[in-house]
């Protein structure tokens with residue numbers, strides 16, 4: 001008989017209500033367009049199995065992943081034709097996999113268009129580059145006969161700077177409008193989370209929010225609209241009393257100036273709580289704020305627990321995961337904060 005695994009010392013609660021409410025808000029802000037969902041990178045680190053059923057139930061019809069390897073996790077929840085693979089096919093195996101599973105590749109280049117046609121073709125999406133110069137067909141190549149032969153479901157492009165107020169947004173919009181007039185497709189799609197906040201002109205037929213679904217706030221317009229979804233917590237493993245002169249952690253970078261109670265917490269950079277939090281991060285216990293002391297190590301951090309005199313070993317502490325503030329405090333992006341959260345967190349929805 002195998003004994004049950006004891007409970008973990010890291011947990012990540014996913015607020016399903018907030019997730020569904022965020023999608024509804026983004027769908028509403030998309031006007032006449034409908035909002036899909038970017039669920040690449042295991043739903044931005046929150047777990048496809050926790051996120052996708054909630055979104056499906058809320059009404060999401062189109063899901064976006066980056067890699068072919070991300071497809072199997074989605075298949076129990078989503079019909080293949082509703083899954084778009086952003087990186088597109090790079091080999092005949094990729095194209096055959098898409099054909100056999102019935103999912104839709106996003107074609108980004110003439111090579112990918114050729115691979116798709118040679119594998120037998122069928123409905124696909126086309127990503128056109130309008131200025132991010134990353135993935136996507138350059139508009140100058142749109143006249144190629146390979147493109148005219150495609151059965152395009154969604155014609156897409158991707159905004160480079162939608163989280164900022166810069167002329168590039170309008171320029172990409174104008175170019176995409178021009179491309180959309182020239183290329184027949186069932187649907188058109190331009191906006192990510194920040195793009196939705198730029199207004200309905202950017203929404204076309206389908207929007208592709210990711211970050212904001214999960215509580216990220218890429219533009220001020222979304223503050224107060226988007227709710228926090230991810231609530232990570234770590235357990236206190238040990239409490240100790242420090243005397244003046246005691247040092248904490250690797251490199252002895254922090255020294256106690258007065259007597260205090262310190263808590264050692266089951267959380268480290270291997271869990272995605274990176275060393276950039278050293279000296280400036282805080283963990284929470286109810287209303288109490290417990291500053292990190294010493295360096296973040298692989299599996300542990302130490303906090304000054306003076307503000308929480310009732311703290312006990314085994315108690316849970318909150319990570320600072322209100323994303324806009326956490327990003328400002330850490331210099332990590334809101335995207336990084338989510339996707340960094342490691343495998344040792346037990347995710348519950």
Ligand SMILES: *Cc1c(COP(=O)(O)O)cnc(C)c1O
Pocket residue numbers: 038040086158191192193194208209210211212
């Ligand atoms: C990741 C991604 C999105 C989602 O972007 P967010 O900024 O997270 O909303 C949309 N479209 C494409 C092509 C992407 O790669």
